[in-house]
Amino acid sequence: MQAFKSTLVALGVMAAFASSQALAQVSVRVDTAKPGAVINKNVYGQFAEHLGTGIYEGLWVGPDSRIPNTRGWRNDVVGALKALHVPLVRWPGGCFADEYHWKDGIGPRNKRPVSVNTNWGGVPETNAVGTHEFFDLAEMLGADAYVNGNLGTGTPQEMAEWVEYMTSTGQSTLAQLRARNGHPQPFKVAYFAIGNEAWGCGGNMKPEYYTSLYNHYTTFLKAPKERMPKLIASGGTGDDTAWTDVLSRDAGRVTDGISFHYYTLPTGEWDKKGAAVGFPESEWFSTVQRTLRMEDFIRKNVAVLDKNDPKKKIGFYVDEWGTWYDVEQGTNPGFLFQRNTLRDAVVAALNFNIFHAHAERVRMTNIAQMVNVLQAMIITDKNRMLLTPTYYAYQMYIPFQDATSLPVTLANNTTYGANGQGVPGISASAARAKDGKVYVALVNTNPREATDVTLDVAGQAAGTVRGQVLTADAMDAHNTFQNPQAIKPAPFSASASGGKLTVKVPAKAVMVLAVEG
Incomplete structure (x- = not known):
């Protein structure tokens, strides 16, 4: 019940x-x-996008930094995340994923091209953190890797070559390139998503069009059987169940999970979301009320899945969720930095309880985001670090990872x-x-x-x-x-x-x- x-x-x-x-x-x-x-441990997954200081400074400082680090990843943050038993990390986005070209992020860092992060603040993207660096972080955390592929501005060939680069062995030219770049053995890619928010920043598509593209792209994603990642389709948001319906009906053969995104805004309005601190009780209530809508969204989508996928092969992956407030005054609006309060911990725990109630289908979720962005676990300022109430909610719920509901x-x-x-x-x-x-x-x-x-x-x-x-x-x-x-x-x-x-x-x-x- x-x-x-x-x-x-x-x-x-x-x-x-x-x-x-x-x-x-x-x-x-x-x-x-x-x-x-069983409550899949990946219900407690995390999300690290190339956004603001979520990766650069928050996690990555580079091997030459005075901030204590291991191969560029700051020791204090990695240590705190390990204490959370983080089971899974999603990377590189988010909206960023659909403009990310993976070959820009391999090879010597001083030779990697610099691009512009057009989604988040218009700041330079140095590509210092790429495929090898991400998997190094995942291995340090003991977490599985969830890689989000570029459907929006990429090609089937580019996506297929990235999967081959990460998973292939032997005489493959891409496998040899990976070895020359420092990793002779294949990476372990647990999950691979084809695009992100195809209904919005990922291309403003209709579900039928995206489903055709999904089937097109996945035809060419190949890996050794034992290393083939589970494939994730970009699903819907809010009350819209059309994405789940079309995908589970027409792309279920090669789909392990369909994603879903929902953010809790105190006001429900994107132009004026509400303050992260100093808010009135009316916004405490509206935040709780709006976050509990997750129950109805999951229930409606699960009903669609039960109709189209009675054998329950397809999971429902809430791979972006959390609170979203007006950004902190004086910060770059594109960096999405907000304070994290007791209210956020309550929101997190309410969602955990909902996810547990639907453990049969909800097999992964990824809060947005891990460090310095939106409902973060950790906030940093140069060499300083602090833990948020949301961090503590995750810590308290560790026993529920892989527990039987x-x-x-x-x-x-x-x-x-x-x-x-x-x-x-x-x-x-x-x-x-x-x-x-x-x-x-x-x-x-x-x-x-x-x-x-x-x-x-x-x-x-x-x-x-x-x-x-x-x-x-x-x-x-x-x-x-x-x-x-x-x-x-x-x-x-x-x-x-x-x-x-x-x-x-x-x-x-x-x-x-x-x-x-």
């Missing part, structure tokens, strides 16, 4: 920003006797609302992790009121829960270089009393708890 039965609840009468009170304690019941799908039923849930509308006050998901323990994640969307939750784990004695809680006094609590630990997780535990296990979930909080006997 899905944790979110509905994302929007109509309320009869409600004062602005008031919360309705439940008549009884919220009950969360976990059924361990009915295990569901468990059905969760909520009863007597509270409603948090504004302007005559409401959202569920408590969000929950549960799974049995690889360590054998049952983990329960709880999110309180109400920024002002704590909620008591009775936890019932059917089939297992639940005497104690231990874990972490992430919350703060302010809705926009965030870490700064002056106070880099202003917000971080705190230990939490609770024990049963009178055979009843009750957890007090603080206002505006994320909790992940292990159930013990």
Whole structure:
């Protein structure tokens, strides 16, 4: 049973920003006797695009930098990402991918051509980070590589040669070129996408036209069987299910997954999205309300997939998602730099719980983006680095990677609302992790009121829960270089009393708890 039965609840009468009170304690019941799908670790994937300081400075400083680095990748950031157990990294874009020509990024760095990043700020692209550098980063992180190919301005030959360069062996001229460039053995390409956002920056196409191109291009993408990457089709966004429908019907034979993009904007307007910090409670509510639309989007697309792909071969890959606010004043608008607050951690956790509920189809997601861009895990400033609340949400949810989802039923849930509308006050998901323990994640969307939750784990004695809680006094609590630990997780535990296990979930909080006997 899905944790979110509905994302929007109509309320009869409600004062602005008031919360309705439940008549009884919220009950969360976990059924361990009915295990569901495995939550693919790639649901916790990351995204690194050539955008702003997301790669250059944020991750890559070059081997000659005074900032401690390994082969150009800064040690502090790589170390922090390794601690997240990052399973997968998507690169080089994004919109950037459809103007990226891979041969510009191989060979001696001082001889690589310099181009203009026309999508993001009009700044020079030195191509210092190319194929070899990216795979070096993936190997350091212990992560799989998700490479996004250039459909927009590339050709089938260029894309086919890139796949051959990365995967071929023996006497292939491209394999020998790769060896001369420092990597005799083939790279491990886990996933390869044909284009990005074909409905927009990737070419402003219709789904039927893109599907024809997809079938055309994939005909020529060849690799040794054991090294052939899984192929991803560029899908839709928002309420539009046409892309999923056409692709799953007409390109499913060679498709492992169909991508989907959705960004949470507090206002819903691209011209004025809303502030990252200093926002009113009305925008806390609208952000939560809008991010919960992910549930409906996934449900509608999964219904289409179930119709066209009853054997469930095709995954639904949410390979761009997260919050998008107005950029920080004084920064390059094309760099998409925004502060990251407790609100972002709550948004992340709400989406995790949705993804868990659809683990059978949602087998990969990639938050945008890893460092310094949009809903970043990490923010850097020259030689300094800090971790964001979103980083901590990912850290807390590590046990859910490759865990087996468990059905969760909520009863007597509270409603948090504004302007005559409401959202569920408590969000929950549960799974049995690889360590054998049952983990329960709880999110309180109400920024002002704590909620008591009775936890019932059917089939297992639940005497104690231990874990972490992430919350703060302010809705926009965030870490700064002056106070880099202003917000971080705190230990939490609770024990049963009178055979009843009750957890007090603080206002505006994320909790992940292990159930013990």
